[in-house]
Amino acid sequence: MNDLAGARHADARGGPRWRTRALVLAVLLAVPWGVTGLVWKREHDRASVQERIALAHGLALHAAELRDTAPAMARNLGLAAVEIHSDEQTRAGLIDTLVGMHSDVLSPDASGEVVLSDDGRIALAGGDELGVWDLTTWLEPKIVDKADRIAVLKDRREGLSMTALSGDGRTVLTGGGVGDTVVWDLTDPAKPIRVAALVGGKNAEDANSVRAMALSRDGRTAAIADLGGDLIMWNLTDRSHPARLSVAKLRSSSVVRDLRLSADGGIAVISYDGLFNNGAVAIWDLSDPSRPVKSADLGLPAGKYARATVMDADGHVILVGNAHRAEIWNLDDRSHPVRTAALDVPFTDLYGMAVTSDGKTALLAGPSDSAILWNLSDPYKPARLAALKGYTREINSVALGADGEVALAAGPGGTYLWDLRGLAEVVADPERAACRDNPGTEISKADWARYTGGADWSDYKGEDLSDALAVCAIRRGSL
Incomplete structure (x- = not known):
C-alpha cells in the first residue's frame, strides 16, 4: 500500500514537470521547421x-x-x-506605344527640314520644293480623308535650303547657300505670295551666302547670318518693302551654325563652328535692332560646339545640344547665363531640337528613328516624357507647336506628325x-x-x- 501511494505521489509531482518538458521539447523541435x-x-x-x-x-x-x-x-x-x-x-x-498610336505620315517625300506655326495649324516641309500643309484635318480623328499639301513654294534655290516661319504663320523666309532670301506672304496658306527679297551682307564675296535665318513671332523682325560672319537685321513691317536695320560682325574665324530669335525679336542665340572645333554660343541683345550688342558667351566645355540650339518664346530658357548631351541654360540675366542641368540623350549627335513657348517641353532628335520628348518644368530636374517612335529613318529636323500639342519630324523617310493632345494623361497614368x-x-x-x-x-x-x-x-x- 505504501509503495503504491508513493508511486502515485511521485506521478502527481512529476506529471506537470514532464508535460512542461514535453511541451518545451515540442517547441524546440517545431522552431526549425517553422x-x-x-x-x-x-x-x-x-x-x-x-x-x-x-x-x-x-x-x-x-x-x-x-x-x-x-x-x-x-x-x-x-x-x-x-x-x-x-x-x-x-x-x-x-x-x-500609346503616343505612337496617335501618329501619321504627313508626307512620304524626303524632307530636309520642317517648321510649324505656333498654333500647330500651318506646317512647311520639304527640300528643294517646300510644301505648305494645313493640319486642321490631320488633328481631327473623325476625318478619315486627310488633306494633301495645299501649296508649294517653288522659288527654292540650289545650295543649303533653309526656312523660317513666323509664329503667326503669316510670314515665311526661304533661302540657301546661293541666292537672295525670299520673303513670302502666307496670309492665305493656299495662295503664297512672293513679296520681296533680302539682299546679303556688306561683303561682296559673301553676299547672298546665307548660313542661318530666323523670324520673330509676329514676322516683323528678321535676322540673317551670312557666310562672312555678318548678322543682318531687317524690319518686315511692310513685307513688300523690307528695311535693313543693321549689319553687325559676329565672330572671326567662325561659321554660323544656328540662329534663334525670341518671340519679340529682342534676343538672339547664335551658335558657331570654329577652327579646331573651337565653337561657341553667343547671346545677342537686339532690344534695339539697329544696334545689336553681344551680351554673353555660354561657357561650353573645351573642344565642344553646339550642333543645335533652341530658345523659348520669352528668351529665358535655352537648350544647347551636341553629341549625347543637351544642356539647359537660364537666361534671366542676359549677361550671366546659368547652366541648370544636362540631358543625356541616346544620340551620337543632335540634328534637331524644338521647345514649347513656355520652355517646359522639349523635343530632341538625332541620327535615329525616334525623337525624345522631355519635361523641363523643373529646369534643374528634367524628366523624359516619351519617345516619338515609328519614323523609318534618321530624323533631320523636328518642330513643336507652341503648346506642345503637335509634333513633327522630317528626314529622308518623309515627314511624320504626332498628335500629343492626350500626352499629359498618358504619362500620368498609362494603364x-x-x-x-x-x-x-x-x-x-x-x-x-x-x-x-x-x-x-x-x-x-x-x-x-x-x-x-x-x-x-x-x-x-x-x-
Whole structure:
C-alpha cells in the first residue's frame, strides 16, 4: 500500500514537470521547421516576383518590336506588362506605344527640314520644293480623308535650303547657300505670295551666302547670318518693302551654325563652328535692332560646339545640344547665363531640337528613328516624357507647336506628325489611359502562349474561365 501511494505521489509531482518538458521539447523541435517554412515561403515569394518581372519585361520587349507592324497588339502586350509588374521600363514602353498610336505620315517625300506655326495649324516641309500643309484635318480623328499639301513654294534655290516661319504663320523666309532670301506672304496658306527679297551682307564675296535665318513671332523682325560672319537685321513691317536695320560682325574665324530669335525679336542665340572645333554660343541683345550688342558667351566645355540650339518664346530658357548631351541654360540675366542641368540623350549627335513657348517641353532628335520628348518644368530636374517612335529613318529636323500639342519630324523617310493632345494623361497614368480608350482589350490564349513562352495564365486570370485574357482585369497578385 505504501509503495503504491508513493508511486502515485511521485506521478502527481512529476506529471506537470514532464508535460512542461514535453511541451518545451515540442517547441524546440517545431522552431526549425517553422523557420524553414518561413525561409521557403520568402524564397518562393521572391522567385514568384522575379518570374512576374521577367514576364513583364519580356512582354514589353515584344510590344516594342510590334509597334510599327501591329500597334494594337503592341498596346495589349505593353498594357499586360504594366499590369503584371509596373516599373520604369514597362511604363515607359507603354507610354511610347500609346503616343505612337496617335501618329501619321504627313508626307512620304524626303524632307530636309520642317517648321510649324505656333498654333500647330500651318506646317512647311520639304527640300528643294517646300510644301505648305494645313493640319486642321490631320488633328481631327473623325476625318478619315486627310488633306494633301495645299501649296508649294517653288522659288527654292540650289545650295543649303533653309526656312523660317513666323509664329503667326503669316510670314515665311526661304533661302540657301546661293541666292537672295525670299520673303513670302502666307496670309492665305493656299495662295503664297512672293513679296520681296533680302539682299546679303556688306561683303561682296559673301553676299547672298546665307548660313542661318530666323523670324520673330509676329514676322516683323528678321535676322540673317551670312557666310562672312555678318548678322543682318531687317524690319518686315511692310513685307513688300523690307528695311535693313543693321549689319553687325559676329565672330572671326567662325561659321554660323544656328540662329534663334525670341518671340519679340529682342534676343538672339547664335551658335558657331570654329577652327579646331573651337565653337561657341553667343547671346545677342537686339532690344534695339539697329544696334545689336553681344551680351554673353555660354561657357561650353573645351573642344565642344553646339550642333543645335533652341530658345523659348520669352528668351529665358535655352537648350544647347551636341553629341549625347543637351544642356539647359537660364537666361534671366542676359549677361550671366546659368547652366541648370544636362540631358543625356541616346544620340551620337543632335540634328534637331524644338521647345514649347513656355520652355517646359522639349523635343530632341538625332541620327535615329525616334525623337525624345522631355519635361523641363523643373529646369534643374528634367524628366523624359516619351519617345516619338515609328519614323523609318534618321530624323533631320523636328518642330513643336507652341503648346506642345503637335509634333513633327522630317528626314529622308518623309515627314511624320504626332498628335500629343492626350500626352499629359498618358504619362500620368498609362494603364488608365489605355483601359479608358480600350475597355475590352484582350489577349487570346494562343497569343499569350506565343509571346510568354507558354506561361501559365491562370495566375493572372483569376476566376475568369474564358479563352481570352482581359488585360485591364489582370490579377496583380502580391508583389
